[in-house]
Amino acid sequence: MAERKEIEIDFGRVETERMRLNVGPQHPSTHGVLRLEVELEGEIVTDVIPHIGYLHRCFEKISENSTFVQVVPYIDRMDYITSMNNELPYVLGIEKLMGIKVSDRIESIRVIISELNRIASHQIAVATFGMDAGAFTPFLFLFRDREMILNVFEKLSGGRLLYNYIRVGGLLQDAYPSFKNDVLDIIRKVRETNVEIMNLLIDNKIFIERTINVGTLPADVAINFGCSGPMLRGSGVKYDLRKVEPYSIYDKFDFEVSVGDGKIGTVGDSYNRNIVRMYEMEESCKIIEQALKFMPDASEDVHATFPKKIAPKGEIYTKAENPKGELGFYIIADGKNKPYRVKGRSPSFVNLSVLPYISKGYMIADLIIILGSVDIVLGEIDR
Amino acid sequence: MTTKEIFEKLKNEFNDDVISIFDDGMVSEPFITVSSKNLIDIMLFLRDEKGLMFDYLSCLSGVDYKENFTVIYNLFSIEIHHRLTVKVELPKDNPVIPSVELIWRSADWHERETYDMYGIIFEGHHNLIRILNPYDWEGYPLRKDYKAPEEYHGIKVPY
Amino acid sequence: MESNFILELFGNNIWSYLIIAVIPLGFVTLYALVAILGELKIASWVQDRLGPMRTGWKGVLQPLAEVIKLLQKEDITPTNVNRPLFNTAPFVVFIGSFAAFAVIPFSSKFIPADLNVGLFYIFAVSSFGVIGILMGGWSSNNKYSMLGAIRSASQMISYEIPMALSIIAIATLSSSLNMNKIIEMQSGGFWDWNILGGNGPILKIVFIPFLLVLFIVYFIGSLAETNRTPFDIPEGESEIVGGYHTEYSGMKFAMFFFAEYANMFVVSSLVTVMFFGGWQSPFGSFLNDPISQVFWFVIKAMFFVFVQIWLRWTLPRVRVDQLMYITWKVMLPFAFVAFLGVAFWSMIKP
Numbered sequence: 001m002a003e004r005k006e007i008e009i010d011f012g013r014v015e016t017e018r019m020r021l022n023v024g025p026q027h028p029s030t031h032g033v034l035r036l037e038v039e040l041e042g043e044i045v046t047d048v049i050p051h052i053g054y055l056h057r058c059f060e061k062i063s064e065n066s067t068f069v070q071v072v073p074y075i076d077r078m079d080y081i082t083s084m085n086n087e088l089p090y091v092l093g094i095e096k097l098m099g100i101k102v103s104d105r106i107e108s109i110r111v112i113i114s115e116l117n118r119i120a121s122h123q124i125a126v127a128t129f130g131m132d133a134g135a136f137t138p139f140l141f142l143f144r145d146r147e148m149i150l151n152v153f154e155k156l157s158g159g160r161l162l163y164n165y166i167r168v169g170g171l172l173q174d175a176y177p178s179f180k181n182d183v184l185d186i187i188r189k190v191r192e193t194n195v196e197i198m199n200l201l202i203d204n205k206i207f208i209e210r211t212i213n214v215g216t217l218p219a220d221v222a223i224n225f226g227c228s229g230p231m232l233r234g235s236g237v238k239y240d241l242r243k244v245e246p247y248s249i250y251d252k253f254d255f256e257v258s259v260g261d262g263k264i265g266t267v268g269d270s271y272n273r274n275i276v277r278m279y280e281m282e283e284s285c286k287i288i289e290q291a292l293k294f295m296p297d298a299s300e301d302v303h304a305t306f307p308k309k310i311a312p313k314g315e316i317y318t319k320a321e322n323p324k325g326e327l328g329f330y331i332i333a334d335g336k337n338k339p340y341r342v343k344g345r346s347p348s349f350v351n352l353s354v355l356p357y358i359s360k361g362y363m364i365a366d367l368i369i370i371l372g373s374v375d376i377v378l379g380e381i382d383r
Numbered sequence: 384m385t386t387k388e389i390f391e392k393l394k395n396e397f398n399d400d401v402i403s404i405f406d407d408g409m410v411s412e413p414f415i416t417v418s419s420k421n422l423i424d425i426m427l428f429l430r431d432e433k434g435l436m437f438d439y440l441s442c443l444s445g446v447d448y449k450e451n452f453t454v455i456y457n458l459f460s461i462e463i464h465h466r467l468t469v470k471v472e473l474p475k476d477n478p479v480i481p482s483v484e485l486i487w488r489s490a491d492w493h494e495r496e497t498y499d500m501y502g503i504i505f506e507g508h509h510n511l512i513r514i515l516n517p518y519d520w521e522g523y524p525l526r527k528d529y530k531a532p533e534e535y536h537g538i539k540v541p542y
Numbered sequence: 543m544e545s546n547f548i549l550e551l552f553g554n555n556i557w558s559y560l561i562i563a564v565i566p567l568g569f570v571t572l573y574a575l576v577a578i579l580g581e582l583k584i585a586s587w588v589q590d591r592l593g594p595m596r597t598g599w600k601g602v603l604q605p606l607a608e609v610i611k612l613l614q615k616e617d618i619t620p621t622n623v624n625r626p627l628f629n630t631a632p633f634v635v636f637i638g639s640f641a642a643f644a645v646i647p648f649s650s651k652f653i654p655a656d657l658n659v660g661l662f663y664i665f666a667v668s669s670f671g672v673i674g675i676l677m678g679g680w681s682s683n684n685k686y687s688m689l690g691a692i693r694s695a696s697q698m699i700s701y702e703i704p705m706a707l708s709i710i711a712i713a714t715l716s717s718s719l720n721m722n723k724i725i726e727m728q729s730g731g732f733w734d735w736n737i738l739g740g741n742g743p744i745l746k747i748v749f750i751p752f753l754l755v756l757f758i759v760y761f762i763g764s765l766a767e768t769n770r771t772p773f774d775i776p777e778g779e780s781e782i783v784g785g786y787h788t789e790y791s792g793m794k795f796a797m798f799f800f801a802e803y804a805n806m807f808v809v810s811s812l813v814t815v816m817f818f819g820g821w822q823s824p825f826g827s828f829l830n831d832p833i834s835q836v837f838w839f840v841i842k843a844m845f846f847v848f849v850q851i852w853l854r855w856t857l858p859r860v861r862v863d864q865l866m867y868i869t870w871k872v873m874l875p876f877a878f879v880a881f882l883g884v885a886f887w888s889m890i891k892p
Contacts, residue, residue: 008482021685029780043689043862053515061524096410132780134771134859140589147437185435196491200856206772207858223461226489239461315410317442317457330444330455345457353492364689365781365861382515 002109018046018178019053021364025054029132029368034151034352036367043363044348052349063342068094068333071342076162078346081124084117084153084362087166090329092247093318094168097333102170102305103119107249107355108295109302110166111174112154112183115284115291119190120149121276121323122284125230125375129274130201130264132372133210138201145193148186168308173300177343180292188244194281202278210281211274215358215370219268225354228347230280231374234260234273241321253290255283270373277375280323311337324348324375346380384465386413389435393417414455414468422471422542426486429458429467436462440483443493445501447527450513452478452503473503482508500525547651547832561592561789563655574803578605581851589859590856592723594734612799615792623789624681631678631874632790632797638670639804646811647721648839649821651832652654660721661709664812665702668767672698675776678798685832690785694776697766700869701773705763707877708756712816715740725820737817742891752883757817764809766865768802771854776861811839811848819843 015271019040024030033054059078063071075090079369089109095102127142131306150160155176157165165172201207222235232239240257242250258279260272313335325347332341335343351374359370384392390404400421406413406505417425429437437458446453456469473480480490482505484490494505497516502523505511522529531540548565552558582604586593594601619628645660645768647653657663672695679691715736716724728735737757739746777785777794784790787798814820821835831839860868 007540008384028783053513058524064525099410126826130858132776134392134778134780135857136585137589140591144590201858204858206860209864210858210861221488224488225486226440237461244464245466314409315414316410316412317466319441326441328442328457330442330457332446341444341446343442343446343455345442345444349492350489357488363861363863365775365778365859368781378630 006143011051017040025062029372031128031371034376034378038364045359045362045367046367048359048367050145050352050355052352052381055378057383059344059383062238062344063339065338067337068339071339072167073164076164076383078344079322079348079377080161081377082117082121082323083161083163083288084113084165085320086327088114088248089318089320089327091166091168092320093316093329093331094312095231096318097312097314097316097331098307098310100169100305100307102247102301104295105168105300106296106302109171111248111250111291113165114155114287115185116149116152116285117185118323120146122281125277126197126274129372129375131208132368135201135207138197141193141196145189148189152182152186167306168310170304171302173328176303183288183292187288190281190285195229196280198278202275208264208271209277211271211373212371214270214362214366215373216266216352217268217358221357222268222354226350227325227354228350229322230273231351233258234276235268236260236262239274241319241326247320252288252294255286258283270369273373278350309337311335319345322347324377324380325351343377344383346383348376348380352381353374384434386415386467389467390415392435394426396428397421400425412468414470416470419471419473422481423483423486426483427449430486437467438462440487440489443490443497443527445497445503447501447525451475452501454480454503455495456483478503479506480504481506485509491525502526527529546653546656562778566646567640568653570643570804573807574800575605575609577803577806578608580848584848584851585855588852599812606727609796612796613793617792620789621684622683624683627681627708630682631674632794634677635674636670636797636801636804638667638674639801639808641667641670645721646808647815647820649832650722650837652836653722656720656722658720661713661719661724664808665706665709668805668808669698669702671805675786678790682786682789684789686782686784687786687788689782690776690788694769694786697773697776697865699761699774700866701766702879704759704869704873705767707881708760709816711756711881712736714885715888717888721815721820723737725822726813728819729822731826734820735817735819746887749883749887752887753817753878755880756884757813758879759815759873761813762873764813765850765853766869768805768809768850770806770850772857772860773865774859775862775865788886805852806847807843810850811843813846814839814842826881
């Protein structure tokens, strides 16, 4: 569908009333407590106003009143399905401020679990996207596999959703002996299922027809709106912080930055945003394989580099490539054990702000598809 | 380009409006402080000038320092891959700053959030209303002197 | 030949007609339980999980538990709804689909009402449901319900045209609208079923493609008629929450649910009658006594119910404009051409 043209009907001024529809806060496919105020003309969306804040938990205010270590569990709760990824930029930022260098084993475990969590997050994204399109079965296939990743995280940290595993100067505890085998199992299974999902959902004619040319986001607009992650790469911009500003040990690994190629549909539409996630799962598998090779086998004390006292001084903007996009923290530390200010720049928050721009003129069913392709988590938007 | 080079370039163009540079060469983020008077021109220059090309506003945050409010712009260039932090200091009694929403659309929600949390007024923003807090919330929660209200619509706030 | 064994048994009086009416009702109830269990178990089979396992052996009593749950539920009528319409809508929908059972030929010896316009009758009463859905959607005083009802009405009305064309084609081929007549035309094993060209000389293989197209058109149309995936846009839960039944709960919701399942059987049995020989045994006269005929008929119809369930758990949903595109620009021309082909065949057929 192209942009909506102005409807001009001349005979007797036929004009129907525009309808205001509240999509959410309780709606099956707003992925949380998001409220969209939608103006409809028949089935056509003429305006969308997102109202957020229903899940606001005062992350920034709480951080100012807790110590640097106590902030980490709250960061887990920002994007609650990619907790491992969330912890990474914050911890790296504090370590950079304090000049802590951690061992190779710790770094590679961090990378492996981040990439595993990226796979888990993309699985949820593709699954819920399929569900928004009305396909229920891929959802359960992907959740079945995500279970394996959660099992590994549970063995590592004791938690299945909120891990609090990456600590300043180390990890909660060292990886267990069969960790490598478990991760290799997961990679094999993920690749297997991705083939299945491609056949069942992504290459399905109905699915393609539903998602191509829907919510097209041109590259320059995406950059101007500050979009990041699969949203920006779906528009064809090769921007991935793991390549652009490598943090941790990402510069040691060889992987491709997947972008929306427009083989099907146009670059920047919902289909391409989604297919980028499928490609990225494969790239994550590659990174994990290399990281497993890189990881020293000998078990070691992951608490060795723990600082005695965490009281850094200085200001830093630390960022990392979250599955949803660029997760940044502006941390101001004034030498006390509590941060003076922590600003969370959450990817979903910025990505969602482009929704009104890309969803005008499409149908209400497309609006749901577009929202699904943006892949938001309300915990992160509202913080 | 390093922050130092950018600072010199800006100083040539805007002399007095570009106030100072902080770069201790340590881990701390180097930043440039500019005045809010000519902010739009400076930001447009940063975005469009060849060799700078800061086309991506990563983050916009407000800070309540003891003596002033500060708005921090974290810029990034997807073209050239370099980053810059710009700070604008605002007086506490009248925190007004021009909006950069029309330069980077990502500033739209960030500015609303900063207004919501600090009460900093972004002049020229098309829709400066609260975003995370309820629309009828009173006070600016992230200010250091903020006291939580006793109740909100009959709901006790401090639990 | 008397086409109803009950009339033979009890004579032509009011009691026999009551019994005749009760049998399909009992059948629908039983069938709905089986179909719900089928839906649950097929879904879990497709999705690589177990499905209900706790109620009874392997969860076979689950549909019964669901029915009891729905019966016990509080019957909520929201404020500001149009009460009379809101309360009658589910029953109108159910009546529409149950009335169709009047002409469903379970066996050569049992067809509740042997109308000579059976096919036409089914087509007439099954569009009854649209009125119920519109009533329910409009009276709910809910924007989602309204959207769902309008979508449903436009969808059903559009899809009836290609479906009607395939029905006309079959009526032309069999030169009858009577269900039993259509089936009797297809006697003599599966080779004489309408899907394989019907009863006729070997030349019929030329016309098999036309009938295949008609079958596909009719089956796709029937999916849309029963609001099943991929055409479940009137109730697409990810877009418009529940569509026309958003505001319904308890037994009234169960009636909508019940009607949907009954409708699935009606369209499946119509496919069976029109293309797959109805109650005829696939092996000619082998196992073609009235009792086995019930078995053949139910097994064939249930197969198409299974296909519908299978499709639901496999395919995503189409969009409203794509739905209209499929019916008006794809199915309708195909149906026209196929209809012409079949009409030509029935003209030259000896």
